[in-house]
Amino acid sequence: MKVIICGAGQVGYGIAERLSQEGNDVSVIDVSASLISATTDMLDVRGYVGHGAHPDVLAKAGADQADMIIAVTLYDEINMVACQVAHSLFNVPTKIARIRAQSYLQSHYSDLFSRDHMPIDVTISPEVEVGKMVLRRISYPGATDIVRFVDDNVAMLAIECTEDCPVLNTPLAQLAQLFPDLMATVTGVYREGRLFIARSGDQLRAGDLAYVICHRDHTRRTLSLFGHEETEARRIVIAGGGNIGYYVAKTIEEMQPKTSLKIIEANRDRAIAISEQLNHAIVLNGSVLEQNILQQVDIQDAELLVALTNNDQTNILSAVMAKELGCKSSLVLLNNPSFHDMTKAVGIDAHINPRAVTISRVLQHVRKGRIRSVYAVQKGAAEVIEAEALETSPLVGVPFRDLELPKGIRLGAIYRDGKMLTLNGDTKIKAKDRVVLFALAESVRHVEQMFRVSIQYF
Incomplete structure (x- = not known):
């Protein structure tokens, strides 16, 4: 498959890396010569310096022969125009655009991205996707990862097997016999740096990460079976009031109105804006890395800090500081894969990779x-x-x-x-x-x- 990716930032690079590894013919476009140079040095892709929505740049990248264009620049309007140009001038069959502004995605404007108007086949809203992931992780604190399938009716859980996990050293086939009415299947296991398919004769060990597919109504029972009965946090502090932080806070207010919610936002204008849009949450303007700000939100009484700023280092440090000051648990957003393996070492309880x-x-x-x-x-x-x-x-x-x-x-x-x-x-x-x-x-x-x-x- 021949694919053109507009945008060589973290998301664009990650997509290019994955598609090129699978043998696809990938071209990457970005206005930054340094980003294109870094991408072509590291990956087996072609790079083009230029504006992703400009016809001449798309032509150089081979749009006339492309099967798909994926526009993931930082700007919605560039992504939208790139897809329009790819459709109108080059007849590219599949057009995917990252759209961050929620105004474009409101249901009563659903015809906007139809073939007759702005021909985009798939819109991706990272903030909403990541926001939903954050909310699921808050709801099921015992899961290392949780994703829904089949119209939200089936769940995939990644569950860490601790020393006191009740199902250790038991053949998986025997588990099915012991709990015949439990709709859950262990499908994969990550052990000591190796991922493998789980078979009926396999046994789980302490330290394993088990990938379990189950009915959504059996999620909590499945977690309990693996020894995870952590309760959902009711006193939450959110670091970062951007699109993701606001989406998470707004949804918690609607779904769990009794939850105590406090938000720390560094930008004063943004802090004022979201405080006016939220009903019960307390919004403070300041840096989450300032101890007095953390004390003002009573971090010592908080059950969970959710760090959702756009800076990985800030998210990591705020989680470390919060735990040091008495916060029970932390969930952080980490874009850079290099940081993922060191989260446990610094005491971070869980993380989410928005790029993934x-x-x-x-x-x-x-x-x-x-x-x-x-x-x-x-x-x-x-x-x-x-x-x-x-x-x-x-x-x-x-x-x-x-x-x-x-x-x-x-x-x-x-x-x-x-x-x-x-x-x-x-x-x-x-x-x-x-x-x-x-x-x-x-x-x-x-x-x-x-x-x-x-x-x-x-």
Whole structure:
């Protein structure tokens, strides 16, 4: 596939890195010569210095032969115009744009991005996507990661197995026998730097990170089974009142009005603006790295600090300071992957990688076949994939016990007619079933093959 990416910032670079690793023909455009130089030095991609919305620049990047354009510059309007030019002048089939301003995304303006107006096939709003991720992590503090599939009916949980985890050293097949009514399947395990597919004879060990696919109504029970019964925080301090911080605060006010919420925002005008838009939250103007500001929000009584500024170092340091002053737990936003591995060493309880969220949204549109949703884990080492089964799929009509799945793939859930099925040896997949599975990176192409549309199949 030939892909043009407009924007070589952190998100654009991450998308280019992933797509180029998979053998796609990738071209990256950015006005910054230094960013393009750094990208082409590190990745097997072509780079072009220029404005991503300019026809001559798109032409140089090969837009006339491109299958997809992904516009992820810092500016919504550039992303929108780049897609329009790609459509009108070069007839690029698939156009994806990052749109940050919520004004463009309001439901009563839904026709704006239609083919007759501004032809954008997919809009990605990182702030909303990340905001939803933050809210899920607040709701389920025992999960290291949590993502929803099949219209929010199926969940993927990443759960850390501690020393007192009740299910350690027990074959996974035995767990299914002990809890037959629990709709949850361990699909992958990350152990000592290695990610592998979980099989029925495997046993979990202390220190493992288990990837479990379950029915959304069984989420808390699944976490409890793994020894995680942490309660949801009711006294929360948010560092950063930008788009993500405001979205999180507004949603908490609407969904959990009894939660005590305090926000620290460094920009005075922004602090005033969000304080007028929020009903109950207390907003303070100041730096989250100032001890007296943290004391003013009673950080010693807070159950959770959520650090959502646009500066990784600020997020890390604020979490460390908050814990030192008595805050029970911390959740921080980290864009730079280099910081992810050192979070535990400095006492950070949980982190979210916004770049991974955006890249996952893009991947579902890159994947061939009837792929509905994709979420990458462990820096792209594996993907949790939701797909729709077609009559032509080799999975359809075959009992589970007889399925010969390619190596590196494990089925986690089948959803049919509004219900999640219990998986056993007799279970058969039918056409139109929604299937959620865990696939190692090298096996993703097999998943595409299994769920490709019939015209490709023949």
